[in-house]
Structure formats: C-alpha cells, structure tokens
Amino acid sequence: MRIGIDFGTSYSAAAALVGGRLELIRFGDARQFRTAVFFPEQIPNPEDFQLTPALAAQVESIVRASRQQRAQATETQLRRDAIRVVRRQWMEEQTRSASTVIDRFQQALFGEEAVEAYLDEGAGHLIESPKSMLGYRLDAPVRKIIVNIAAHILEHMRLAATRQLGVSVRGVVIGRPVEFRSSMGAAGGEQALELLREAAGMAGFDDVSFLEEPAAAAMHYHLQLAERQRTLIVDIGGGTTDLAWAELGGGEAPHIHRSWGLTKGGTDLDIGLNLHSFMPHFGKGEAPIPAHHFVEAASVHILPKQREFRQQNYRLVDEPFGSRLRALQELGATTRLNRLAERIKIELGEAAQSRALLDFIENDLAVDVDRDDFLRGADDFLKRLQQLLAQAREDMGEAPGGIFLTGGSSRSPHLQACVQACFPEIPLVCGEASLGVVSGLAVAAAG
Ligand SMILES: Nc1ncnc2c1ncn2[C@@H]1O[C@H](COP(=O)(O)OP(=O)(O)OP(=O)(O)O)[C@@H](O)[C@H]1O
Ligand SMILES: [Mg+2]
Known part of the structure; x- marks a missing residue:
C-alpha cells in the first residue's frame, strides 16, 4: 500500500486512496499534527551500571597501573577507586551514546x-520544523540527529496509516517544495532530498518517491x-510558497507546465511580527545591542541561532531591557514568544487590533499590535510574494x-x-x- 505524506514545515499529514475514495489518516482526533518532536532529558541511571567482562577488564588494567604509584593503598581501595573511574566513564559514554539517543526517541512526543x-x-x-533545516550545511552529528528526527516523524505516520488502513504500508509519495530553504543554493535542495530519502528508508518505507507540493495540490x-482549465496553483505554507501552472480537469489527464518556488512562508511572517512589534520591548532600536541578537532570538527554528542568543550576557544591559532579555533566555521563552507572534498574526486577519500578554517575561507586560504594525513586519514577505507572482505572470505569457x-x-x-x-x-x-x-499526494500514490 502506498500513501501520500505532506511533511510540512509547520504541519504534517498523510492520506491514501482506498477503493478510489480519499482517506485521511487521523492522529488522535486530528487530521494533521504540528511538525514538532519533544525528547525528554534522559539522565542515565548509575544503578544500571554492571561490571560486564569488558568493564571488569578495564578495572583490572587500572588496578595494575595504579598498584605501582600507590604502594600504600590496599587492594580493596585500589579496586574501589578503579570501579569508580570506570563507572564515571560509563556514565559519560551513556550520555553520549547512540543507544541513549534511541531511548530518547522511544519516549518522543509529537505535535502540539x-x-x-x-x-x-x-x-x-x-x-520544531526539521524540514527547514534539511537544506542547511550540517556537520555529521547534527545531520544524524535531523535524519533521525525526520525518520521518527515519518515512522509515526506510517504506523498510524498501517493501523487505520489495516494493511502494511510500505510505499510513499512525499511532497517536496519547488525549492527547499537552503544555505547552499541548489546543493541544499539535493541534500534535503537525500536526507528525506534516507529518513523514509529508516522509517520502514521501501518505495519512496517525491512530488512537488503545488503539483500535488493540482492533482x-x-x-x-x-x-478543462489552465489554473495557477498557489500554495502558501509555513516555510515556502510554491506555484504551479497546470492544465487541469475536463476528464483528461492533468498536465503541469511549470512551477516556481519562494523559500519564505508563514513562519517568516511570525518572525517579522516578532522583530517589528515585540523586540523593541526587549531593547531593539533602543539599547546598544547588535541587531543580530534579536534576529537570533526570533529564529526559533534554527538551533545554532537559538544557542547563540542563549549564550549572550545581558547582565549589564539597562533596565527594563536587561531583565526582559534574561527572561527571554530561559528555556522555552523564545518558543512562547514565537507562538504569540503566530497567534497575533492569525487574529489580525479578522480583527484590526490584538494584544499579546508577555507575562512570562515580566508581570503585566502587554503589547498592542494593529494591522499597520503587522503589515510593516510582513513587508519583506509581501514584496517577495508580489515578485514571485509577477514572475509567474510573465513566464505564463x-x-x-x-x-x-x-x-x-x-x-x-x-x-x-x-494574490488578487x-x-x-x-x-x-x-x-x-x-x-x-x-489529498493530491494520495492521488499520486495510488496512480
Ligand atoms: N488563519 C490563518 N491566517 C494566517 N496564517 C495562518 C492561518 N492559519 C494557519 N496559518 C499559517 O499557516 C502556516 C502553516 O501552513 P501549512 O500547514 O500549509 O504549512 P506547511 O505545509 O507545514 O509548510 P510548508 O508547505 O511550507 O512546508 C503557519 O505559518 C500558520 O501560522
Ligand atoms: Mg505545505
């Protein structure tokens, strides 16, 4: 059985055609889940330590080496100290080792x-949003972690589909953006596909193919x-915006003429709103702090940037900004702030004004944001979207x-x-x- 998987920057979903009818896979009560995974911190338990033959041999060799240096010590003392050294090394090894990573994966939670x-x-x-990291330059350990996480999410979906459909699911058509978010140009896109293919294999899929997301929406x-109609498909997601020009409907086979991609989406609107409306309350444009600190704080999906922000020292920054920045360095605070930015963005689609309560930063700290603020924060994205649409219009002729x-x-x-x-x-x-x-990926998977 082959299914379609939309491995989205913000949300993921899966579906299949069963007897010609679309069946969406459920995750709990929902038909999609936030593309986020949580791994609890795992501290290895010293009680699990056992003197295996290999570890006993290490103890023996430490005892032998220290016998000459510590002539006064008794055999019992030498043994006790050697075991202590070996146990400490074992603990460090456990913390680092791949098996601990696997244990953590087994306790993972998904979505909201x-x-x-x-x-x-x-x-x-x-x-969150591992998809946005697939096209970035990754060193070997980070690459392994990202592939494992993607594999974990895909396996979660494969197993849910297997349970719901009552058949073994081994094939998949995975959606891909026209262009991946990348720090290496086209090579980033190639790497992203390679990592996704590897992850899908680890997740238990042995038949893997890809389809551009707007082409899937066209199907x-x-x-x-x-x-029959010549249609422009416009898919504005979380991480990317994708267009396809297609000849559709009328009982004939669909035909995709061409596609265009922009590596920006809804998450960039959240970052824009955060920088424009929230960060001035943390000293942006007010305190003598380099502007890139605020960008790092707002870039919640880019782990190295988050790490850099959390390592900055704001002890000497004037109040109230110093305390607020230090509160924002607490674990989870940038994620909360980003969530608020997303909520305000959505509310400002309906209302002219909205209020964000930042009480996790400071008692009673509230920020009012109106539509004009939102539009200023969204300016860069809106300009790029206009350019993309204008380009498509010109290319279509x-x-x-x-x-x-x-x-x-x-x-x-x-x-x-x-768009209008x-x-x-x-x-x-x-x-x-x-x-x-x-839904389109499910159609492609069945074909
Ligand atoms: N009512 C709304 N108004 C504005 N934005 C919204 C609204 N509802 C959801 N969004 C935004 O839509 C985005 C998620 O869209 P979607 O699920 O299509 O993305 P995705 O498929 O996960 O991402 P991508 O296709 O780029 O990988 C998020 O940025 C979210 O904030
Ligand atoms: Mg999408």
Whole structure:
C-alpha cells in the first residue's frame, strides 16, 4: 500500500486512496499534527551500571597501573577507586551514546503535545520544523540527529496509516517544495532530498518517491474541475510558497507546465511580527545591542541561532531591557514568544487590533499590535510574494483561467488580497487550506 505524506514545515499529514475514495489518516482526533518532536532529558541511571567482562577488564588494567604509584593503598581501595573511574566513564559514554539517543526517541512526543511538554517540563529538547533545516550545511552529528528526527516523524505516520488502513504500508509519495530553504543554493535542495530519502528508508518505507507540493495540490484540484482549465496553483505554507501552472480537469489527464518556488512562508511572517512589534520591548532600536541578537532570538527554528542568543550576557544591559532579555533566555521563552507572534498574526486577519500578554517575561507586560504594525513586519514577505507572482505572470505569457489557493497561510485575507492584486481579473478559489497538498499526494500514490 502506498500513501501520500505532506511533511510540512509547520504541519504534517498523510492520506491514501482506498477503493478510489480519499482517506485521511487521523492522529488522535486530528487530521494533521504540528511538525514538532519533544525528547525528554534522559539522565542515565548509575544503578544500571554492571561490571560486564569488558568493564571488569578495564578495572583490572587500572588496578595494575595504579598498584605501582600507590604502594600504600590496599587492594580493596585500589579496586574501589578503579570501579569508580570506570563507572564515571560509563556514565559519560551513556550520555553520549547512540543507544541513549534511541531511548530518547522511544519516549518522543509529537505535535502540539510535544510543544506543551517542552513548555511544561522546562527541560528536554524540542525540535520544531526539521524540514527547514534539511537544506542547511550540517556537520555529521547534527545531520544524524535531523535524519533521525525526520525518520521518527515519518515512522509515526506510517504506523498510524498501517493501523487505520489495516494493511502494511510500505510505499510513499512525499511532497517536496519547488525549492527547499537552503544555505547552499541548489546543493541544499539535493541534500534535503537525500536526507528525506534516507529518513523514509529508516522509517520502514521501501518505495519512496517525491512530488512537488503545488503539483500535488493540482492533482487534487484536477478532480474537482468538470471543464478543462489552465489554473495557477498557489500554495502558501509555513516555510515556502510554491506555484504551479497546470492544465487541469475536463476528464483528461492533468498536465503541469511549470512551477516556481519562494523559500519564505508563514513562519517568516511570525518572525517579522516578532522583530517589528515585540523586540523593541526587549531593547531593539533602543539599547546598544547588535541587531543580530534579536534576529537570533526570533529564529526559533534554527538551533545554532537559538544557542547563540542563549549564550549572550545581558547582565549589564539597562533596565527594563536587561531583565526582559534574561527572561527571554530561559528555556522555552523564545518558543512562547514565537507562538504569540503566530497567534497575533492569525487574529489580525479578522480583527484590526490584538494584544499579546508577555507575562512570562515580566508581570503585566502587554503589547498592542494593529494591522499597520503587522503589515510593516510582513513587508519583506509581501514584496517577495508580489515578485514571485509577477514572475509567474510573465513566464505564463497568458492569464490563467482560475487560481487555486491552498496552504495554511492562504487563509490570511492579507495574502489573498496580495494574490488578487496581482491577478485582478481572475477568480480565486480557496480550497481546504490544510489538506490540498496531502489529498493530491494520495492521488499520486495510488496512480
Ligand atoms: N488563519 C490563518 N491566517 C494566517 N496564517 C495562518 C492561518 N492559519 C494557519 N496559518 C499559517 O499557516 C502556516 C502553516 O501552513 P501549512 O500547514 O500549509 O504549512 P506547511 O505545509 O507545514 O509548510 P510548508 O508547505 O511550507 O512546508 C503557519 O505559518 C500558520 O501560522
Ligand atoms: Mg505545505
């Protein structure tokens, strides 16, 4: 059985066609889950220490070596001290070793549950949006961790599908953006696919293929179109924005003419809002702190940047900024702030104004944000989106018959207006924002 998997920057989902009918895989009560994993901190238990033959041999060799240096010590003392050294090394080894990593993986939590556990426990590791790291330069240990995490998420989905469908699931069509977020240009995209393929293999899939996400959304929309139409598909997600120009519907096979990608999405709107509306309350533009510190604090999905921010010393920064920055360095605080930015962004789609309560930073600290603030924070993304749409319009050489919008960020009236402004005369069709891509992947997986 082959399924479709939308391994999204923000949300992941899976689906299959069963007897020609679309079946979405459920995760608990939901049809998607936040692409986040939490691993509890695991401290190895000294009680698990046992003197295996290999460890006993190490003890013997330490005893032999120290016998000459400590002529006064008794045999019992030498043995006791040698065991202590070996046990300490064993503990250090346990903390580092791959088997501990596997144990941690076995206790992993996914989705919203992962984020809650991280915020509640104030310890452990939260990995959000691993997809946005796939195209970055990774050293060997980090590469291994990212592949393991992706494998874990994919296996979670494969097992859920196997349970729900009642058949063994071994094949998958995984969605891919037209362009991955990357620090190495095209090579980053190639690395991302290589890592995903490796992760899918580890997750138990032995038949793995990829399909561009907007092409998948096109396959889904194709089935709803009675008349043949040249359609522009616009998928505005969390990490990327993807377009496809396709000939769809009318009972003939779908045909994708071409696609375009932008490596920005809804998470960049959150970062923009955070930097523009929240960070001035932490001293951005006010205190003599380099601007990149605030970018690092807001970049919650990039682990090295987060680490750098948490290592800064703000003891000498003037109040109230010093205390606020130190509160923001507490485990989980940047994640909370980012969550607030996302919530305010969504609220400002409906309301003209919204208020964020930052009481985890300082008692009664509240920040009011209005639509103009949001638009200023979103300026860079909106400009790039306009450029992408203008480029597509030029490359197509003709106006599309319709525009199909999908992706979570396409719910935003601001972004809908931006698309409409680039194609004033073309009707917009807003699909099921979260499930367009995965539904099309299920169709591709069945074909
Ligand atoms: N009502 C809304 N208004 C604005 N943005 C929204 C709304 N609802 C969800 N979003 C945003 O949609 C994004 C998630 O969209 P989606 O699930 O399509 O992304 P994804 O598929 O995980 O990411 P990608 O396709 O880029 O890998 C998030 O940034 C989220 O904040
Ligand atoms: Mg998506």
